[in-house]
Amino acid sequence: MLPLSTESSAIRVVRIVENYEVLHFDEVDVLYTGINEFGTRVVGSLVEIEPETGDERHFRIPINAERYVAFRRRQLSYRDILERAGDVYVVTDTSKGELVHLIQFTDIPIEYLPAPNSYSPAPSLDSTPQFTAALSGRLANELAAIAKDVSSVQNLCSRILEVPFDLFDSFVRARAVLKPSAIGSFRLNFDIRVESDLGLFAELSPPETLYGFAEEFLGYCLGGLLYEAETFVDDMTGEQFDLLCTQYDNILLDLGAGIPDGERRQVLLRAVRRASAYLEDVSSSLETSSFDTISLLHHAGNTEYSMGVVNDSYAQRIGEVVEALDRASGERIWEDPEPREYNVIVYDLNKETRRGYARVRTDDGIWWKPRITISGDTSLTRSEFTGSIHSDKEIRVWATARHRGDRIASMIIHEALRGDSL
């Protein structure tokens, strides 16, 4: 039993009110951190759960930034920081509320003490800068792919991988560089090269933290976002988005660069939108590609972890999600009220499904690359559209476009205007 005699009224000192982050999870949140209402970091652990009542007992201590960094960098163990604190808060969470007692470290019975080597678990420190896009399906199953398909995907993947690092562009510059492929698989391997002029950055938040964050960020864009996007439209909240926001903010705090909550959410949301728009482009391109599935992987330790899969079912949902995000950020989404003339160069087309991509020139001379669908049922073989692909020729079409802000997102082409190639 813990000798709990000195009751304290200092719950506010050790109650985490924001930036809650789990450092070690094992069925329950075992070791965690966060910020109290005074802006001080708190570290805590779940010590035991009463089997009869479900009452939980936690150790918690406020900790200064310097000691916290040493703890996260595994220079101090959890036991070390409790010992150096001298007094440890014991929070008993009962059905009637929280009780706080103060106990001296030296009075803690040995069976309650963390081990001398209770270092902060840091799988994120095993995080590597290596990311992979593994292609499969169709021709890729024979370890082959059309060069232009691969080229397009590797360009988009490198942009996608850079998005989470751009969130820290005041501190680092990150570039996704292509690495040699391994024989026997069709994988596009990337390394993230992070550079910083700030020594402080490496001291407070090593690049591994960013690689781990990038995995969470991209995993969210590939998974949780699909289930939460609608909530953004209403109030820009979502459990998994909130968690991501906390992780983002914790890194910023470590860097001494905390930004107000509302602004932080907007910045993160914009990044999610940007990555999702790229992912939408990748997923749409799969329809006419020589592969139909891309698994996005991150390497940590000796293991690779799947961040998510881009395939047909992802493609079906991400378009709506990007639209919801655009709406949430005030982007105007509209469709031509009636068909009108556009100049296009078709550059990709599946003649079976009649869907593909075109470069579209607007009246002000800007080129967009929307998805296109060609309506009707006449054969597309040797049509104006295939002619446009083969000769890189601009043709005039009668079409209805869907716009997102200034962009043309997609277009239904009703017919090519005969004899009007430009």
Next chain:
Amino acid sequence: MTFDEIHADIDCTCIDDECCVNTWDEFVHGVCGPELDEGLDFRTQWERNKRKGPHGTQPSCYDICLRKGVSTDKVEENLDGILERYRTTVLISRRLFPKRTHYCVFRCKSGAGAFRPTPSSRGPSHHTFYKADGFTFDKIEVISINPIDP
């Protein structure tokens, strides 16, 4: 296969499209000895009275549904990492799971229940296993039970 017992005392829907039956992959779960014990093993946090959200808050449906399932990990993704996680827990908080001494590698039989992938960077292979109504140990194929610390 029904999940009425899980939903009997909550207003959340824990079984949805993300949950799936899996009778082919091997999963691991920490257990209290070399033989499975009906009273101790494959128990959910909810069954152990752990029902609150973080810091005594009202738990969200996400929290509730996590607690309504058995904590498992898919083996193929890194057994060493999973065992390391168990050992790390003992280093930090040795009284939290004082009876958990072994790990059971198992595969589900038909009708056992459904898995929801609940990964995080701290536990990328984590899955929440929802026991179907009438679950017993007969519904799982025990592949091995070994000590966490050999």
